[in-house]
Amino acid sequence: MVSRRNFLGRSGLAAATTMAAAGVSKVAMAALPEPVIQTTADTAPPLLPKNGRPYNPVVTLNGWTLPWRMNNGVKEFHLVAEPVVREMTPGFRAHLWGYNGQSPGPTIEVVEGDRVRLFVTNRLGELTSIHWHGQRLPNGMDGVTGLNQPGIPPGKTYVYEFVARRPGTFMYHPHADEMVQMAMGMMGFWVTHPKAKHPLIDEVDRDFCFLLNAYDIDPGSATPKIMTMLDFNLWSWNSRIYPGIDPLVVRQNDRVRIRVGNLTMTNHPIHLHGHEFLITGTDGGPTPKTARQYEITADIAVGQMRQLDFIADEPGDWAFHCHKSHHTMNAMGHDVPTMIGVDHREVVRKITQLVPDYMVMGERGMKDMTEMEMPLPDNTAPMMNGFGPFGAIGMGGMFSVLKVRADQKRGDYRDPGWYTHPPGTVAYEWTGTLAEPARAAAPPVAKDAVEVTVRKPGGGHAGH
């Protein structure tokens, strides 16, 4: 994390940001808290509060919390809306819009009852505003352009001020050209911690948060297609796609909270392996205890927040992902016919006479794609390329791993590597004799049935 002053002159982005900064006058900047800019997509350690009332800070997955300045008892933050370059996964950078150098913007963390003053500087080429999703606040601070305030013109700074009246899980996003601005990645998380012990908000050891977002970026390009309504090709958490999403590292028996907000155009059933969680809160606030039920999947609708609490008592590497299977894939075309079981040999022979490098895809399913080192256009995320201790994981997109370890030190968020399974606890190959398995009676095979031969792409039989 660097301040704007340090940032200028030592980054490739410096020239662009200097030009943009020229739009804000020196006098105006002098009264503003120095904007803090993040330049990496790493998960920052939780930001312990230096002043104000204490709380246990959150960990923003592949993100960070915005530092503040105390000014006569008011917590002052400075958000800068601007174009950013976001590394969505190693090898793939997207040209997005965000706040303070990143998309999503930094997490804002405050305490119930805090008076908050947020300076918002617009370094985009068009009007913007910020809506503080879920907050109780004066109507004129609600951020809907045209309804509650004029849009913030390019180069100008507006001030929002209100008291964080209720504790919980919130977010912020523009209400100005919002279809474009959210499709470009403008959003951020907001957590208001309770000011005292709260009967419905348990203390936890690990408190993670991230936003669900989605982009449509053609392979080989870097800018989202903002007119896309439903057919996105990158399903991300905090504008990162697996394997670019950091694991959620916890100690065995930690009380864990995961806060998730959805600013995509569809719902996401977020699914955790190995544990059951309680939904302890929504954007409406803490959920009454009598209304909580154990779940392993939380469907998070558009515009919703969900707060999931559980005890991480099962050691291991547990998958944690959106259960819509297309949402655990990275950029790909979806206009592909199903080829499972189709014998292409004759047509391939003809095509390769014209296109020598032609490759058959999907005869056995698409998993082969994770093993083939296919040449991709520059700046393209592989469709799915996470590798685990047993080979290709075969997922991308909205996927990560909850790593529960008995020997992780308190406060240590470093990736401990892959789980070492105790002997005899991994699924294994059966090599003894097998009885004929029971199966439903099949209808007799028709005389004119097509015999299907399954082959591995690139030639050779798969031996089925």
Ligand SMILES: [Cu+2]
């Ligand atoms: Cu999803």
